[in-house]
Amino acid sequence: MTSPERSFGGRRILVTGGAGFVGGELTRKLVEAGARVTVLDDLFTGKAETIPTGAEFIEGSVTDAKLVDELVAANSLVFHLAARNIIASTTNPRDDFATNIGGTLNVLLAARENKVDRVVYTGSASVYGNPRSIPINEDDFLVPLTPYAVSKLGGENYAQAFYESYGLPTACVRYSNVYGPGQRPDNPYCGVVSKFLVDAHAGRPLSIHGDGEQSRDYTYVDDAVEATMLAAIRPRAEGEVFNVGTGIETSVNGLALAIGRALDVPVELRHIDRRDIDNIRRRVVNIEKARRMLRWTPQVTLETGLSRTAEWFVRSGFTEAAPAPTRAG
Structure with a gap:
């Protein structure tokens, strides 16, 4: 058992x-560590079977302030991962605002009222937009370019404001393209x-919007979960924001070829028209702050992570899943 896991029994x-x-993997780790975990999820994108045995499941939304208050009151620590994702947020910005900002405010208000030990807010590296320099530091200029990025930054700012204004212990992690x-x-x-x-296993061309040279920093899920638990x-994590990535830049073309190897x-590779949703050209984050203050270092390389993911993918019988449009993230 790793050091962070010993702290949750x-x-x-x-x-x-x-x-x-990510929430399901985090919950599994917490249960394995001996924590008494309650999961709140509206199953908009999540699936109940993801929740491990040993965790209590409440189907509901963070937009339900009364329910959130009841659940927060019964717990001493909150990991807040509930959010609409980039595609759903772009399709319905009003719902995005209600969930990603309004839901976060509900969690923070309940946490303040019930004096929880800490709230860990999971943000996104999408808040940086198109960065001015690479790698991106936590205090670099923020230019969110999508409703999702705006709302994730808003939730993050609320978490920091509750720390500064009310003394609520919070910590924020900005995930960079988690996979696994x-x-x-x-x-x-x-x-x-x-x-x-899906497409590579089926022998179909991998459709890539634009020239495929847009880049991202791909983070293996176990590494992301460990950083979240350490936060x-x-x-020293209280009131802070941490990039969670690898510090390694990979183009979408390079990712596609690596998946073929896995x-x-x-x-x-089939290059098709660029989409507005794919408007970030380069993104790789600097993780030195997390190394220093969380004493965290990612352990899984992209090649190893993709190999593990491919093994799980085939073993789980997803080889015939219907293909969907791709994006860099």
């Missing part, structure tokens, strides 16, 4: 969005890795 913990990809086992390709909102796996227990199949 017997604690009552609320995980919002715990039926989702558990990211189901039958979910229409899944990431590019899962979609590429809940490290004393499956041991040839891949054909």
